[in-house]
Amino acid sequence: MSQREMTCLVVDDSAVIRKVARRIIEDFGYAVVEAEDGDSALAICAESMPDLILLDWNMPNRDGYAFLQELRQTEAGKRPKVVFCTTENDVGAIARALRGGADEYIMKPFDRDILTAKLEQVGLSIRTNTDFY
Amino acid sequence: MTEFDFEYLRAYLKQRSGLALSSEKRYLVESRLAPVCRRFNFATLRDLIGSLKITHDGAIERAVVEAMTTNETFFFRDRLPFDLFRDVVLPEALARNAARRRLRIWCAAASTGQEPYSIAMLLQEAAPRLSGWQVDLVATDISSEVIERAKLGLYSQFEVQRGLPVQWLLKYFTQIGEQWQISASLRSMVEFRQFNLLHGFEGLGSFDVIFCRNVLIYFDAPTKSEILGRFANSLIPGGALMLGAAETVIGLTDRLVPDTKHRGLYGHASPQAPALRAVAV
Known part of the structure; x- marks a missing residue:
């Protein structure tokens, strides 16, 4: 039996950030879908709930925090691991995101190592060339 | 840089830090030592190496060694060794030392502190089990700059x-501006010291756990054997040595053996006391 492909939704109003994130996440073995705002992201989740959501904070048409609150209100929406990925880097924003239901938090700029570590911290498997043992 | 200068530098680093600089790493020399040249006003790398040959300026010597050593580190690097420490090594040490209620841990290549502070956080999380215990967390590195x-x-x-x-x-x-400072209570848990692994370990005392990850890979086989033998002396019976993923004791010492259940973890080959006891603590 083949293993189900893991899916990741990248939500960011910057096409460049989405492209960079897609390249890294696809290398980890995930199928990636993109959304440029919170409304589009909710629509995608309603159709097919991803395993992982990489979420920007400041976006038009429902920001990341409002999207997360809406998402976590549904039973299915509690399942995805949500990693905020944002330029908001103060303690207050991080604490608010965690209270709102985020599993991890990445402050931009980020790189492959940081993303790898964060996905491991939220318990998601990744396909990687890193030889831990 | 001439072949002669490179060979001189190679021997110099080997003698002072144990660092085995292979010919393939020659490309690193110019990029790593250029800032040292600027700092000490040498016009060329050749001038710097010439100075090493004829003078013994401690500041320049330290700067050269520090520039050529690798300080790559991050919190909970590789993660699994820290899980192993929390779930296996620490509980075993607590059971073993229950009577004397003392635990000694050494990070032998602490670099900028992420590894010892990662251990300190794990100890803090285990604080209820450590109530009434004296815990010594010693962190050393050859570079005084990274220790600071x-x-x-x-x-x-x-x-x-x-x-x-x-x-x-x-x-x-x-949070302090764009930076983050670890809490004073965690900082106070770690005793940082500048220390060269080529020197005797006796002054450090003996340890229940020694972390020396991703360091031995930079040494040649005789130096690795010598250091591993001294780790065996410094470990209390039943103690644990934790090495990096690309490191092993096999073929280097018969006094330490891999833990058959946990990769990266090593202990004494036999339960008898180490051949040379370190300073009693």
């Missing part, structure tokens, strides 16, 4: 994101 950085416990946003769960960032760090 480690003591400050001040990290960039980039550094705190590499391996540190965000919940622990909020719990154990304070």
Whole structure:
């Protein structure tokens, strides 16, 4: 039996950030879908709930925090691991995101190592060339 | 840089730090030593190496060794060794030392502090089990510069994101502008010391756990054997040595053996006391 492909939704109003994130996440073995705002992201989740959501904070048409609150209100929406990925880097924003239901938090700029570590911290498997043992 | 200068530098680094600089790493020399040339006003790398040959300026010598050693590190690097410490090594040490209620841990290549502070956070999380215990967490590195950085416990946003769960960032760090400083209570748990692994370990005492990860890979086989033999002396019976993923004791010493259940973990080959006891603690 083949293993189900893991899916990741990248939500960011910057096409460049989405492209960079897609390249890294696809290398980890995930199928990636993109959304440029919170409304589009909710629509995608309603159709097919991803395993992982990489979420920007400041976006038009429902920001990341409002999207997360809406998402976590549904039973299915509690399942995805949500990693905020944002330029908001103060303690207050991080604490608010965690209270709102985020599993991890990445402050931009980020790189492959940081993303790898964060996905491991939220318990998601990744396909990687890193030889831990 | 001439072949002669490179060979001189190679022998120089080997003698002072144990660093085995292979010919393939020759390309690193110019980029790593250019800042040292600027700092000490040498016009060329050749002038710097010439100075090493004829003078014994401690500041220049330290700067050269420090520039050529690798300080790559991050919090909970590779993660699994820290899980192993929390779930296997620490509980075993607590059971073994229940009578004397003392635990001694050594990070033998602490670099800028992420490894010892990662251990300190795990110890803090285990605080209820350590109530009434004396815990010594000694962190050493050959570079006095990185040790000074480690003591400050001040990290960039980039550094705190590499391996540190965000919940622990909020719990154990304070934001200072664009940087993050680890709490004073965690800083006070770690005793940082500049120390060269080529020197005798006796003054450090004996340890229940020694972390020496991703360091031996830079040494040649005789130096690795010598250091591993001294780790065997410094470990209390039943103690644990933790090496990096690319490192082993096999073929280098018969006094330490791999733990058959846990990769990266090593202990004494036999339960008898080490051949040479370190300073009693």
